[in-house]
Amino acid sequence: MMQKNVFGLEIEPCSENPVTGFYRDGSCNTGKEDTGQHTVCVVLTKEFLEFSKIRGNDLSTPMPQYNFPGLKPGDHWCLCALRWMEAYYSGMAPQLVLEATNEEALELISMDMMLEFAFRKVEGIKAQLR
16 A cells, blocks of 8 residues: 555655665655654755764765665655654754655654745645645
8 A cells, every 4th residue: 555645645756866765665655664754755965964973873974785875965865753853953954855755754743844844845735734
């Protein structure tokens, strides 16, 4: 069964290059095995990558042994919802690709917060959701 995005539509891919997602399927799909809830599709920035590294999650250094190329600003990546919230409260939150963000993220992040950080501004969507 296809999972849904925050708009209740079929979730769109987040990134195929580099391949992202807990299941490395290119999408922010989640399941009971995904204890970190890799549900938000973000557009990485230099500032966020530095923030994440300081917090103990180095996403920028390649790790060939895990077939991980290392990420750079501009890459799209399925991030843990709690890591995004931590970045939000620290003033370092990257933008979200809402069409590729799993609806499960709404358990931790409000739609208003998501819309504020939307990578693609969706005209009138706020009014439609109320």
